[in-house]
Amino acid sequence: QLVESGGGLQQPGGSLRLSCTASGFTFDAYTMNWVRQAPGKGLEWVSYITGNSGTIYYADSVRGRFAVSRDNAKNSLYLQMNSLRADDTAVYYCARRNRSGYFDSWGQGTLVTVSS
Amino acid sequence: DIQMTQSPSSLSASVGDRVTITCRASQGISNSLAWYQQKAGKAPKLLLYAASRLESGVPSRFSGSGSGTDYTLTISSLQPEDFATYYCQQYYFTPPYTFGQGTKLEI
Numbered sequence: 060q061l062v063e064s065g066g067g068l069q070q071p072g073g074s075l076r077l078s079c080t081a082s083g084f085t086f087d088a089y090t091m092n093w094v095r096q097a098p099g100k101g102l103e104w105v106s107y108i109t110g111n112s113g114t115i116y117y118a119d120s121v122r123g124r125f126a127v128s129r130d131n132a133k134n135s136l137y138l139q140m141n142s143l144r145a146d147d148t149a150v151y152y153c154a155r156r157n158r159s160g161y162f163d164s165w166g167q168g169t170l171v172t173v174s175s
Numbered sequence: 176d177i178q179m180t181q182s183p184s185s186l187s188a189s190v191g192d193r194v195t196i197t198c199r200a201s202q203g204i205s206n207s208l209a210w211y212q213q214k215a216g217k218a219p220k221l222l223l224y225a226a227s228r229l230e231s232g233v234p235s236r237f238s239g240s241g242s243g244t245d246y247t248l249t250i251s252s253l254q255p256e257d258f259a260t261y262y263c264q265q266y267y268f269t270p271p272y273t274f275g276q277g278t279k280l281e282i
Contacts, residue, residue, distance in 0.1 A: 116270040160266035161209035
């Protein structure tokens with residue numbers, strides 16, 4: 060199970076930190092991802108982090124502003140979101156990447172709204 | 176980056192109909208393709224992976240096919256619970272793992 064938290068309303072230029080707490084599986088054995096969905100829009104992959112945090116990727120739209128991290132001792136995944144913009148408004152999902160590459164488990168999502 | 180073009184963007188159908196959704200990748204992705212179903216206000220749910228392999232617990236009326244750059248999702252006989260939005264996703268090699276634009280299946 061994956062449970063996200065930390066969403067809310069933030070002003071443009073502000074920061075938020077999202078969390079995703081995992082249970083029911085060996086967390087450090089899996090690569091984790093963040094995926095977002097703007098209101099009424101499709102899915103957009105955001106970030107990827109391997110089990111040992113050794114490899115990290117970002118979408119071009121967030122690179123330099125967002126930082127993904129994880130604490131395997133706490134079975135937790137994080138997304139530090141800085142310099143927020145209105146177009147970052149979305150539901151943010153954490154998703155587990157199966158060893159074959161597809162996303163086999165998703166959290167319920169947390170809504171981030173960036174508005175003045 | 177690999178682009179995914181999904182069609183149609185919306186589709187009207189009736190219970191019992193057979194429907195097909197297509198997804199085209201901008202380059203070959205060696206069957207590294209997943210299909211997800213998303214209902215309003217819910218997280219996406221994995222339906223198929225490796226283009227044609229059914230996720231455990233998914234009804235057999237869902238099937239996938241394709242190779243190279245072109246892939247399809249077929250629902251053989253629509254049920255009321257199948258009305259939702261469907262997304263393809265490529266997971267070939269390294270990120271970005273791009274999604275198709277989505278197909279909204281409506282009654």
